[in-house]
Amino acid sequence: MSITLLILWIVGITSITLLGSFYARKFQKPDLLIGLYVTFVLVAQVLAAKISTFDLGFREFSGPSGLIVFSITYLLTDIVNEKFGRKETQKMILIAFVSQITMVFFFWLGVKFPPAPFWNLQESWEKIFNLVPRITLASWIAFLISENFDAYVFAWFKKLTKGKYLWSRNAFSSIPALALDTLIFIPLAFAGLMPLGTLILGQMLVKWLVGLINIPFMYLNKLILTKNEH
Numbered sequence: 001m002s003i004t005l006l007i008l009w010i011v012g013i014t015s016i017t018l019l020g021s022f023y024a025r026k027f028q029k030p031d032l033l034i035g036l037y038v039t040f041v042l043v044a045q046v047l048a049a050k051i052s053t054f055d056l057g058f059r060e061f062s063g064p065s066g067l068i069v070f071s072i073t074y075l076l077t078d079i080v081n082e083k084f085g086r087k088e089t090q091k092m093i094l095i096a097f098v099s100q101i102t103m104v105f106f107f108w109l110g111v112k113f114p115p116a117p118f119w120n121l122q123e124s125w126e127k128i129f130n131l132v133p134r135i136t137l138a139s140w141i142a143f144l145i146s147e148n149f150d151a152y153v154f155a156w157f158k159k160l161t162k163g164k165y166l167w168s169r170n171a172f173s174s175i176p177a178l179a180l181d182t183l184i185f186i187p188l189a190f191a192g193l194m195p196l197g198t199l200i201l202g203q204m205l206v207k208w209l210v211g212l213i214n215i216p217f218m219y220l221n222k223l224i225l226t227k228n229e230h
């Protein structure tokens with residue numbers, strides 16, 4: 001995937017967040033933003049079963065296919081934090097965490113059910129959905145720490161700047177949180193199994209690219225949320 005195509009995919013996927021903001025403005029509730037957030041988190045965990053190549057122009061890096069999708073979850077937390085506050089954001093994070101546990105349990109059930117005699121895809125199914133406990137646990141720990149870190153820092157920055165400089169609280173909460181997620185997840189999941197330096201660098205650069213592209217989308221979402229407000 002070329003750098004141009006990668007950027008187009010990031011822009012396209014990020015645009016989905018705008019639907020949540022239109023809903024929030026109309027009904028004054030974060031329901032769809034929360035639904036999108038949970039969807040992005042769960043889809044990213046499923047897509048993590050496939051390792052893809054990301055071309056950043058100067059070098060190619062490997063990472064989970066859900067890397068872009070997961071990175072956009074930090075934009076969604078910032079949108080909800082901006083409009084509905086930190087408590088609503090942390091409630092959203094908790095909902096997504098419980099949803100992850102539930103999904104993993106259902107996957108485990110799907111793997112354990114004996115296949116029908118005529119169904120010959122059990123081996124392929126297990127390769128995709130038979131989650132490695134170490135990687136799953138590492139993912140959950142990194143998720144809880146980094147997402148809550150983003151929520152706290154965003155709210156703190158908003159208070160510090162008295163609601164000004166939206167770009168600063170978006171960037172200085174999401175970008176460090178994305179790095180924190182990588183620095184926690186990669187060592188816990190792959191220490192002793194894979195070269196950590198390459199994995200950390202690749203994932204961090206792709207996540208930061210998403211974080212930078214998301215900054216103008218934060219303004220677009222804020223514009224939608226506050227339109228017609230006096």
